[in-house]
Amino acid sequence: MAGLRPIRYAAAAALAALLVACFAAGAWAHAVLVRSTPAAGGSVPAGELAFELHYNSRIDAGRSRLTLTGPGHAGTVLPVRAGAVPDELRAAATLAPGAYTLRWQVLATDGHITRGDVPFTVTGP
Template identity: 65%
Template sequence: MRLLLTLLPLIALLLPQPADAHAILVGSSPALGATLPAGHLDFHLRYNSRIDQGRSRLTLTAPDHSQAILPITTADAPDVLNSSANLSPGAYVLRWQVLAVDGHITRGDVPFTVTMP
Protein backbone atom coordinates (compact mmCIF):
# COMPACT_ATOMS: atom_id res chain seq x y z
CA MET A 1 0.00 0.00 0.00
CA ARG A 2 2.76 2.38 0.93
CA LEU A 3 4.53 1.51 -2.30
CA LEU A 4 1.35 2.20 -4.29
CA LEU A 5 0.97 5.60 -2.64
CA THR A 6 4.55 6.35 -3.54
CA LEU A 7 4.03 5.29 -7.12
CA LEU A 8 0.72 7.08 -7.69
CA PRO A 9 2.21 10.48 -8.60
CA LEU A 10 4.59 8.73 -10.97
CA ILE A 11 1.74 6.77 -12.57
CA ALA A 12 -0.19 10.04 -13.01
CA LEU A 13 2.80 11.49 -14.83
CA LEU A 14 2.93 8.52 -17.19
CA LEU A 15 -0.75 8.68 -18.16
CA PRO A 16 -1.55 10.43 -21.45
CA GLN A 17 -1.85 14.15 -20.89
CA PRO A 18 -4.88 16.06 -22.22
CA ALA A 19 -4.32 17.43 -25.72
CA ASP A 20 -2.34 20.54 -25.06
CA ALA A 21 0.08 22.03 -27.50
CA HIS A 22 0.73 25.55 -26.39
CA ALA A 23 3.64 26.72 -28.47
CA ILE A 24 6.71 26.99 -26.28
CA LEU A 25 9.87 28.61 -27.60
CA VAL A 26 12.58 25.93 -27.69
CA GLY A 27 15.28 27.85 -29.53
CA SER A 28 15.95 31.27 -31.00
CA SER A 29 18.44 33.18 -33.07
CA PRO A 30 19.46 35.57 -31.73
CA ALA A 31 19.56 33.67 -28.45
CA LEU A 32 18.19 35.32 -25.30
CA GLY A 33 20.56 38.08 -24.28
CA ALA A 34 22.84 37.60 -27.29
CA THR A 35 25.17 40.31 -28.60
CA LEU A 36 25.48 40.64 -32.38
CA PRO A 37 27.22 42.96 -34.83
CA ALA A 38 25.13 45.64 -36.56
CA GLY A 39 23.83 45.05 -40.07
CA HIS A 40 21.56 42.44 -41.60
CA LEU A 41 20.14 40.14 -38.96
CA ASP A 42 18.10 36.96 -39.47
CA PHE A 43 15.54 35.99 -36.86
CA HIS A 44 14.69 32.32 -36.35
CA LEU A 45 12.33 31.20 -33.62
CA ARG A 46 11.63 27.51 -33.11
CA TYR A 47 8.72 26.09 -31.13
CA ASN A 48 7.80 22.73 -29.63
CA SER A 49 4.74 22.40 -31.86
CA ARG A 50 3.24 23.50 -35.14
CA ILE A 51 2.21 27.13 -35.26
CA ASP A 52 -0.04 29.18 -37.51
CA GLN A 53 2.55 31.43 -39.12
CA GLY A 54 -0.11 33.61 -40.75
CA ARG A 55 -1.64 34.44 -37.38
CA SER A 56 1.59 34.85 -35.48
CA ARG A 57 3.38 38.14 -34.99
CA LEU A 58 6.88 39.44 -34.44
CA THR A 59 7.33 42.92 -33.02
CA LEU A 60 10.70 44.57 -32.63
CA THR A 61 11.25 47.25 -30.00
CA ALA A 62 14.16 49.47 -31.00
CA PRO A 63 16.64 51.25 -28.69
CA ASP A 64 14.48 54.39 -28.91
CA HIS A 65 11.49 52.29 -27.71
CA SER A 66 9.71 52.57 -31.05
CA GLN A 67 7.99 49.38 -32.14
CA ALA A 68 7.79 47.85 -35.59
CA ILE A 69 5.98 44.74 -36.78
CA LEU A 70 8.43 42.53 -38.65
CA PRO A 71 7.34 40.78 -41.84
CA ILE A 72 7.28 37.02 -41.30
CA THR A 73 9.11 35.27 -44.10
CA THR A 74 8.31 31.86 -45.52
CA ALA A 75 9.56 29.04 -43.33
CA ASP A 76 10.57 25.55 -44.41
CA ALA A 77 9.07 23.97 -41.28
CA PRO A 78 5.68 24.32 -39.54
CA ASP A 79 7.21 25.00 -36.12
CA VAL A 80 9.38 28.01 -36.92
CA LEU A 81 8.97 31.74 -37.35
CA ASN A 82 11.47 33.61 -39.52
CA SER A 83 12.14 37.26 -40.23
CA SER A 84 15.03 39.63 -40.81
CA ALA A 85 15.96 43.26 -40.36
CA ASN A 86 18.83 45.70 -40.73
CA LEU A 87 19.78 46.96 -37.30
CA SER A 88 22.05 49.63 -35.92
CA PRO A 89 23.74 49.36 -32.51
CA GLY A 90 21.63 49.39 -29.36
CA ALA A 91 19.38 47.29 -27.12
CA TYR A 92 16.45 45.53 -28.80
CA VAL A 93 13.58 43.31 -27.73
CA LEU A 94 12.04 40.85 -30.17
CA ARG A 95 8.51 40.11 -28.99
CA TRP A 96 6.83 37.03 -30.39
CA GLN A 97 3.20 36.06 -30.29
CA VAL A 98 2.23 32.76 -31.85
CA LEU A 99 -0.98 30.85 -32.42
CA ALA A 100 -0.55 27.12 -31.85
CA VAL A 101 -2.64 24.46 -33.56
CA ASP A 102 -4.66 23.97 -30.36
CA GLY A 103 -5.92 27.55 -30.73
CA HIS A 104 -3.95 28.94 -27.82
CA ILE A 105 -1.79 32.04 -28.11
CA THR A 106 1.51 32.32 -26.31
CA ARG A 107 3.95 35.20 -26.25
CA GLY A 108 7.41 36.05 -25.02
CA ASP A 109 10.41 38.33 -25.38
CA VAL A 110 13.90 37.80 -26.74
CA PRO A 111 16.09 40.72 -25.64
CA PHE A 112 19.39 41.14 -27.48
CA THR A 113 22.07 43.75 -28.07
CA VAL A 114 23.52 45.00 -31.34
CA THR A 115 27.03 46.41 -31.28
CA MET A 116 29.21 48.29 -33.76
CA PRO A 117 30.34 45.90 -36.51
Protein backbone atom coordinates in the same frame (compact mmCIF):
# COMPACT_ATOMS: atom_id res chain seq x y z
CA MET B 1 -23.29 -12.23 -20.71
CA ALA B 2 -19.93 -13.43 -22.02
CA GLY B 3 -20.59 -11.48 -25.23
CA LEU B 4 -20.28 -8.11 -23.45
CA ARG B 5 -16.63 -8.56 -22.60
CA PRO B 6 -15.11 -8.29 -26.09
CA ILE B 7 -17.17 -5.16 -26.74
CA ARG B 8 -15.82 -3.51 -23.60
CA TYR B 9 -12.24 -4.39 -24.62
CA ALA B 10 -12.83 -2.97 -28.10
CA ALA B 11 -14.15 0.29 -26.61
CA ALA B 12 -11.16 0.57 -24.27
CA ALA B 13 -8.74 -0.12 -27.14
CA ALA B 14 -10.44 2.51 -29.31
CA LEU B 15 -10.23 5.08 -26.51
CA ALA B 16 -6.55 4.29 -25.92
CA ALA B 17 -5.81 4.64 -29.66
CA LEU B 18 -7.62 7.99 -29.72
CA LEU B 19 -5.59 9.30 -26.76
CA VAL B 20 -2.32 8.19 -28.34
CA ALA B 21 -3.30 9.91 -31.62
CA CYS B 22 -4.12 13.17 -29.79
CA PHE B 23 -0.83 13.25 -27.94
CA ALA B 24 1.17 12.27 -31.03
CA ALA B 25 -0.39 15.18 -32.92
CA GLY B 26 0.67 17.57 -30.16
CA ALA B 27 -2.93 18.77 -29.91
CA TRP B 28 -2.40 19.55 -26.22
CA ALA B 29 0.68 21.71 -26.64
CA HIS B 30 0.82 25.47 -26.33
CA ALA B 31 3.71 26.86 -28.33
CA VAL B 32 6.82 27.31 -26.19
CA LEU B 33 9.95 28.92 -27.63
CA VAL B 34 12.67 26.26 -27.70
CA ARG B 35 15.51 28.31 -29.20
CA SER B 36 16.05 31.44 -31.22
CA THR B 37 18.49 33.41 -33.34
CA PRO B 38 19.55 35.71 -31.84
CA ALA B 39 19.43 33.88 -28.51
CA ALA B 40 17.78 35.59 -25.54
CA GLY B 41 20.47 37.75 -23.92
CA GLY B 42 22.78 37.24 -26.88
CA SER B 43 24.56 39.75 -29.06
CA VAL B 44 24.91 40.00 -32.84
CA PRO B 45 26.87 42.35 -35.14
CA ALA B 46 25.12 45.36 -36.70
CA GLY B 47 23.72 44.99 -40.21
CA GLU B 48 21.28 42.54 -41.76
CA LEU B 49 19.92 40.10 -39.20
CA ALA B 50 17.93 36.93 -39.91
CA PHE B 51 15.59 36.03 -37.05
CA GLU B 52 14.73 32.36 -36.47
CA LEU B 53 12.34 31.21 -33.77
CA HIS B 54 11.86 27.51 -33.07
CA TYR B 55 8.87 26.26 -31.05
CA ASN B 56 7.88 22.95 -29.51
CA SER B 57 4.80 22.68 -31.73
CA ARG B 58 3.42 23.72 -35.08
CA ILE B 59 2.75 27.43 -35.56
CA ASP B 60 0.22 29.26 -37.70
CA ALA B 61 2.68 31.76 -39.21
CA GLY B 62 -0.11 33.80 -40.82
CA ARG B 63 -1.65 34.50 -37.43
CA SER B 64 1.59 35.08 -35.55
CA ARG B 65 3.23 38.43 -34.94
CA LEU B 66 6.78 39.65 -34.32
CA THR B 67 7.38 43.15 -32.98
CA LEU B 68 10.87 44.58 -32.66
CA THR B 69 11.53 47.31 -30.11
CA GLY B 70 14.79 49.18 -30.59
CA PRO B 71 16.93 51.71 -28.72
CA GLY B 72 14.42 54.50 -29.41
CA HIS B 73 11.65 52.39 -27.81
CA ALA B 74 9.64 52.49 -31.02
CA GLY B 75 8.05 49.15 -31.93
CA THR B 76 8.19 47.85 -35.50
CA VAL B 77 6.05 44.96 -36.69
CA LEU B 78 8.25 42.64 -38.74
CA PRO B 79 6.82 40.73 -41.71
CA VAL B 80 6.65 37.09 -40.55
CA ARG B 81 7.68 34.28 -42.85
CA ALA B 82 6.96 30.62 -42.26
CA GLY B 83 10.13 28.64 -41.62
CA ALA B 84 11.42 25.58 -43.44
CA VAL B 85 9.54 23.45 -40.90
CA PRO B 86 6.07 24.10 -39.39
CA ASP B 87 7.41 24.83 -35.89
CA GLU B 88 9.61 27.73 -37.04
CA LEU B 89 9.11 31.45 -37.79
CA ARG B 90 11.48 33.73 -39.65
CA ALA B 91 11.89 37.46 -40.17
CA ALA B 92 14.65 39.83 -41.23
CA ALA B 93 15.72 43.37 -40.36
CA THR B 94 18.73 45.65 -40.77
CA LEU B 95 19.81 46.90 -37.35
CA ALA B 96 22.04 49.60 -35.94
CA PRO B 97 23.92 49.01 -32.65
CA GLY B 98 21.86 49.14 -29.45
CA ALA B 99 19.60 47.17 -27.14
CA TYR B 100 16.59 45.46 -28.74
CA THR B 101 13.69 43.26 -27.71
CA LEU B 102 11.92 40.93 -30.12
CA ARG B 103 8.37 40.36 -28.84
CA TRP B 104 6.69 37.29 -30.27
CA GLN B 105 3.06 36.26 -30.22
CA VAL B 106 2.23 32.97 -31.91
CA LEU B 107 -0.85 30.88 -32.57
CA ALA B 108 -0.31 27.17 -32.06
CA THR B 109 -2.36 24.60 -33.93
CA ASP B 110 -4.32 23.86 -30.74
CA GLY B 111 -5.80 27.36 -31.01
CA HIS B 112 -3.92 28.85 -28.06
CA ILE B 113 -1.85 32.04 -28.26
CA THR B 114 1.40 32.41 -26.34
CA ARG B 115 3.75 35.39 -26.04
CA GLY B 116 7.29 36.09 -24.98
CA ASP B 117 10.30 38.37 -25.34
CA VAL B 118 13.80 37.82 -26.70
CA PRO B 119 16.08 40.66 -25.53
CA PHE B 120 19.38 40.96 -27.40
CA THR B 121 22.13 43.44 -28.16
CA VAL B 122 23.42 44.62 -31.53
CA THR B 123 27.09 45.50 -31.36
CA GLY B 124 28.90 48.11 -33.42
CA PRO B 125 31.76 47.55 -35.88
